[in-house]
Amino acid sequence: MARKEQILEQSILDLLAAENDGLTVAEIVDRLRVGDGNVSEKVVRAQLNKLAEAGKLNKQKRRGKGIGKTAYAYFYSDKLPRQPIPQQLNLFDQITGVVSDKSRLIPRTEVEREELELDPEELKRQDRARSVLEKIASSHLQSESYAQAIVEIAPQLAEETPVDMVVEMAAWVVKDLNQLGEQINRRWQSGNIEDVRKLASRLEERLIWARSYFQRFWRLDRSVDEIPGILNLPGQAKYFFQEKKRAFLNEEKAREKLGKRILGDKVIEERVPPTNMHKAAAGTDASVADILLDHSPGSFIPPDPVVVTTSAAAMVVTADSGGKLEYQDFDIFPDHLQEYEDFRAAENGLVLSPDLMRSIGKNSDFKHSRTAAMDLRQYSQDLHVSMDESKWRPIGNIPELGINSRPTLIFRDGRVLPIVHRLNFYEDKGLYGKIVRNLIKKFADVIHNTLSSTRGKIVYGSAVKNPELSWLAPLVFWYLHIKQVKVADKVVVDDEDVYKAPLADTAVSQLLFLGLAKKNRNFERERVFLTFQPLRRFSDIVFLDESLPLVISEKDRKRLLQEDSTDDWNKWFAERILRKQKERQENILDKNDYQALIYACDNAGVIMCYAAPTSAYQTIVDSDSGTAGQFLIPRLEAAVNLQDKPNSYQKNLDEMLSWLAAEHWELDFNHTQSGFDTGNSQQSIPILVPDVTILAHEAATFARDKLSEEVKDQIIKLIAELRKRMGKSR
Numbered sequence: 257m258a259r260k261e262q263i264l265e266q267s268i269l270d271l272l273a274a275e276n277d278g279l280t281v282a283e284i285v286d287r288l289r290v291g292d293g294n295v296s297e298k299v300v301r302a303q304l305n306k307l308a309e310a311g312k313l314n315k316q317k318r319r320g321k322g323i324g325k326t327a328y329a330y331f332y333s334d335k336l337p338r339q340p341i342p343q344q345l346n347l348f349d350q351i352t353g354v355v356s357d358k359s360r361l362i363p364r365t366e367v368e369r370e371e372l373e374l375d376p377e378e379l380k381r382q383d384r385a386r387s388v389l390e391k392i393a394s395s396h397l398q399s400e401s402y403a404q405a406i407v408e409i410a411p412q413l414a415e416e417t418p419v420d421m422v423v424e425m426a427a428w429v430v431k432d433l434n435q436l437g438e439q440i441n442r443r444w445q446s447g448n449i450e451d452v453r454k455l456a457s458r459l460e461e462r463l464i465w466a467r468s469y470f471q472r473f474w475r476l477d478r479s480v481d482e483i484p485g486i487l488n489l490p491g492q493a494k495y496f497f498q499e500k501k502r503a504f505l506n507e508e509k510a511r512e513k514l515g516k517r518i519l520g521d522k523v524i525e526e527r528v529p530p531t532n533m534h535k536a537a538a539g540t541d542a543s544v545a546d547i548l549l550d551h552s553p554g555s556f557i558p559p560d561p562v563v564v565t566t567s568a569a570a571m572v573v574t575a576d577s578g579g580k581l582e583y584q585d586f587d588i589f590p591d592h593l594q595e596y597e598d599f600r601a602a603e604n605g606l607v608l609s610p611d612l613m614r615s616i617g618k619n620s621d622f623k624h625s626r627t628a629a630m631d632l633r634q635y636s637q638d639l640h641v642s643m644d645e646s647k648w649r650p651i652g653n654i655p656e657l658g659i660n661s662r663p664t665l666i667f668r669d670g671r672v673l674p675i676v677h678r679l680n681f682y683e684d685k686g687l688y689g690k691i692v693r694n695l696i697k698k699f700a701d702v703i704h705n706t707l708s709s710t711r712g713k714i715v716y717g718s719a720v721k722n723p724e725l726s727w728l729a730p731l732v733f734w735y736l737h738i739k740q741v742k743v744a745d746k747v748v749v750d751d752e753d754v755y756k757a758p759l760a761d762t763a764v765s766q767l768l769f770l771g772l773a774k775k776n777r778n779f780e781r782e783r784v785f786l787t788f789q790p791l792r793r794f795s796d797i798v799f800l801d802e803s804l805p806l807v808i809s810e811k812d813r814k815r816l817l818q819e820d821s822t823d824d825w826n827k828w829f830a831e832r833i834l835r836k837q838k839e840r841q842e843n844i845l846d847k848n849d850y851q852a853l854i855y856a857c858d859n860a861g862v863i864m865c866y867a868a869p870t871s872a873y874q875t876i877v878d879s880d881s882g883t884a885g886q887f888l889i890p891r892l893e894a895a896v897n898l899q900d901k902p903n904s905y906q907k908n909l910d911e912m913l914s915w916l917a918a919e920h921w922e923l924d925f926n927h928t929q930s931g932f933d934t935g936n937s938q939q940s941i942p943i944l945v946p947d948v949t950i951l952a953h954e955a956a957t958f959a960r961d962k963l964s965e966e967v968k969d970q971i972i973k974l975i976a977e978l979r980k981r982m983g984k985s986r
Contacts, residue, residue: 268300277329281301298779302875306875307330309879314330405736407767409736410768418518423514428738486509517791524768524769531914533915539949540952542565563607565626568956570951581650585637599687605628627675629691641666665714667717667912673792678797683843704859715908717912718892730754762888765787772785773876784867784913792862793861859898859899860895862896924942
């Protein structure tokens, strides 16, 4: 350690050792400048982060010290022992009639994970992603060859053109599949059945992956009804050797399609978004409370399960004084709940009561209903925020009045597009279908009231902590493979790693950004690292994979549905209704019932990316080993109106990124990709998220002590009402 750095470290430690209440960065800089007017705030901040990483200091929020201020303070470690991660408060513990040992609050992240049912390979990627960064954080970078290869190749990879890369990768996969098919055919001809079985199994796995990655995600559609497609893949591995079919890619059409689906000229760029775009931003979150209501003593009837969904919002306002003002909008149960019948309460995603749960049927239907109800509740919260209907509660000592409480940016905790989205779910004839239809209607309302409202546009985005699909990692590992990148004279990635990318996007993006940070060493406050951005339409996830692309019948011929045409969407759904009538299928919906779904298919989309402020990497780069302070990066999404011009998409993204560039980000130790509430911040890899995301999570899981008693009183009233209903139903 340099002499000057040693002096600065000791000066900081001496200051904090004498302060029981801790000091903020600004306060530390002010005191140091008394003795040395040349002290840089950037240098002091970097040193504080290093000391905190080393455990010599503790960093915690300090509220109410000064008008409206909420800032981080640093404490000498002997003065304030490191606190464990706050766990969710179970407010049902002390309520009579509730079986508290089984009642719990489930955060949105966990419910979302249950619903998505990630495939085993994706789970392995996510687990390994965290494991790799944990090893890097505790040892030298050389300990992980994948990580080192990604860090080293990052400057070269960043300059590549993403459209060209995806097309070249698709062509490589097609060639690889066909070569494997030829190899199987030769074994088949020679009668080597054992080799045929092994190779056919490998080919089948790769076919499934190629359909998911290139056709489902990138929408390189297949041929259908004699209409030529972009990427054709044989249905099963056996067709390669029994019928000698082959995979085929039309590279010209692929390039044209991807040119409309990919934003950004480089794989990674450093961007300086416009600053001071937002005076106020909001975050929203949702949870599910699973409550077991006990019966009278001695009853042989098992406790009745009741599901109550909760949602909350948090808002951060930049005060004129320079501090941050924090607010919450919080609602454990809807106003006038007693006016709802059970069925209406469930339809609106409020309460799933025991009698209704018995009528739903299968456990899987109930699980999906619970997820849809939670999502519906969060979209309702988003709509409240966008329509100025939130009842903001100040947090801490905030005496200022007259603040415009309508934020110009909303960050959802979780995906922008609904988790429950399939057309067959929307058309379900039971309670589940009603919940899903209300969910899609609410989602369409949110899209309309944020992106095209007469009240003024609100940028509508999200931070997805637990992405269900890795789209960046396969591209990176393919690039490592074709470039034959070596670590310690050994090629790091083989062809199998292309199909089963060992790491998830959340770690791959972190390592790529780290590689650029090490090369560029530019940690200016406003700069962000940014990957290229795929565009995903809501309609991409509505239809089953085998239904795409959609076709319209027209004058004795068939043509592809034009996704940007409202008329085509109306025609397709009208044909669907007629087809069901001709086939005598039961259809409970008419044309009007599809309008919200048509609106969402026609208008709603997201651009997704991975991004992080360059300043977040200074501690890692400046450390001697390059291992300190590792973190994961969530997938960021910005909603777009598909009827707008593409340049408006980039504007939405820049306005979302401007919040991060203004240092409105936090490291969330409370959640990791593969676990929740780990309870040990020293052994977990945090996720870098917008500050309002953490605040919204705290509100939704009742982590604010000031609200706990109020919430508990409301829950007691709710339990009493539910028990009253149950008595009447019997």
